[in-house]
Amino acid sequence: MLDLATELSAWAEEGRDFAVATVVAVSGSAPRGPGAALAVDSGGTAIGSVSGGCVEGAVYELCQQALADGESVLQRFGYSDEDAFAVGLTCGGVIDILVTPVTAGSPARAVLRAALSAADRGEPTAVARVVRGPAELLGQALLVRPDGSREGGLGGHPDLDRTAAAEARAMLDGGRTGTVELSADGSRCAGGLTLLVETRVPPPRMIVFGAIDFAAALVRAGKFLGHHVTVCDARPVFATRARFPEADDIVVDWPHRYLRRTGTDSRTVLCVLTHDAKFDIPLLKTALRMPVAFVGAMGSRRTHADRDRRLREVGLTDRELARLRSPIGLDLGARTPEETALSIAAEIVAARRGGTGVPLTGSGTPIHREAEERGTGERGAVAAA
Incomplete structure (x- = not known):
């Protein structure tokens, strides 16, 4: 979502209602990683992408539905879908997508607007959102800044916000986007809630x-x-x-x-x-x-x-x-x-x-690797010219 900060911040400033579909998790081969987003406004205008084209039509409809009923929804798409070529990932992967309405009545609107505005200004920004858990918490958002200050909340136990903010700040330090498993009371153990933490840092x-x-x-x-x-x-x-x-x-x-x-x-x-x-x-x-x-x-x-x-x-x-x-x-x-x-x-x-640099044709290597920042590596031994 934060990758669309400039456009979405402008939409929010104009008072537009819109829905954002965000990739939450990926398994197998998939074109886009966690944090990739597609947004649709109340007039039907769409920006961004969640799959490189495989499921865009179905996600567009989910966004329109979220705008109509004001409810967040978590949807899974994958090759195993009965109608794979219509709404599935024909590349063989599975993606989970959270669709969140950002409307005048949505509780997370003010937080997301503040986060989008900060990211658009180039400020380091982290947003934690509930992507799995009780229905009433789905889509709740928490904005976290580098100094530890925060805005909004996840709607649960007070310790949940503090723990989520600490996790988000750590991910912000590394410029990482991903999921965190927490219990509903904020302890760092699986089984309660899954948070998606998106970060936006200045370009490398x-x-x-x-x-x-x-x-x-x-x-x-x-x-x-x-x-x-x-x-x-x-x-x-x-x-x-x-x-x-x-x-x-x-x-x-x-x-x-x-x-x-x-x-x-x-x-x-x-x-x-x-x-x-x-x-x-x-x-x-x-x-x-x-x-x-x-x-x-x-x-x-x-x-x-x-x-x-x-x-x-x-x-x-x-x-x-x-x-x-x-x-x-x-x-x-x-x-x-x-x-x-x-x-x-x-x-x-x-x-x-972590690529090899060899042609994909006949290589047998994965096309979509886990996205990770790599520091130093082996020496490159071939010439540019």
């Missing part, structure tokens, strides 16, 4: 070092993947807004010096495109000792061998060097800047999602 950072022509294409790819993209280069003649109009930030500074003073986290992606030892070595020495998600460096295999030797000379260990993806990118046979940017973006996604 991508920092591109080296204001070269390949960087411009990588900036576009990074923005397409949802990153906040920064270009950094020590040469002011190259690091200009005219050359990188789509970058969020352009920094003129020595790369290693900027990296030491800027903010990074476990989702940050660092792409080193300078392939110049005077920039690369101090930068990579710093980067490979930071808890970031991805560190990759461009260059030929000969450049990589020389870089590896130099990094060992300045004290990096085998374990630290194993984090370096060099030459950066998957082997797509890339030649142009755009193709190379695609190969780098593909490796970033594979590292994050």
Whole structure:
């Protein structure tokens, strides 16, 4: 739901009634994960998606019904449905979807409106909703902020709100969305309630070092993947807004010096495109000792061998060097800047999602893996170009 914050916040401001269908749980192969949402307003306008098309029509009707009767409903869709091709997931998975009306009379409207507004402003936001439990609690919502303050409630035992807020805050810290099992009195044991905790945090950072022509294409790819993209280069003649109009930030500074003073986290992606030892070595020495998600460096295999030797000379260990993806990118046979940017973006996604990078045709590997943020990984051994 929070992925639709901009649109839904506008609907709420306009006073529209709408219903939101949110993916609560997934098993097997399914196109979208928990938190994916489809919303329908009272005029029939629909936005978002819960399945990539498999069950959209049936979910649309559920939203219309929720608007008509004002009741939340939990519905399961799967390949085992008798009418699988009409309303089931023909890919073989099963998804549970919660449909919640957000109308003038709905108890959760004020909380969801506040959550959508906060997420639209880019503020870290977590929303816990009851997705399984007593009918009177279904769809009840609790907004939780990073400082622990909260708004709304789940309508049960007072300890339930406190425990739910603590769980939601922990998930917010990690930028995770998922379910939590609690008892009706708020203790952390299964059998009472299931909460869906959705979080919205600022986009992950991508920092591109080296204001070269390949960087411009990588900036576009990074923005397409949802990153906040920064270009950094020590040469002011190259690091200009005219050359990188789509970058969020352009920094003129020595790369290693900027990296030491800027903010990074476990989702940050660092792409080193300078392939110049005077920039690369101090930068990579710093980067490979930071808890970031991805560190990759461009260059030929000969450049990589020389870089590896130099990094060992300045004290990096085998374990630290194993984090370096060099030459950066998957082997797509890339030649142009755009193709190379695609190969780098593909490796970033594979590292994050645990993909192999091999063709799905004949591979036998799962298409839809469990979504999880991955920090460091094995060294990438293939070239981008």
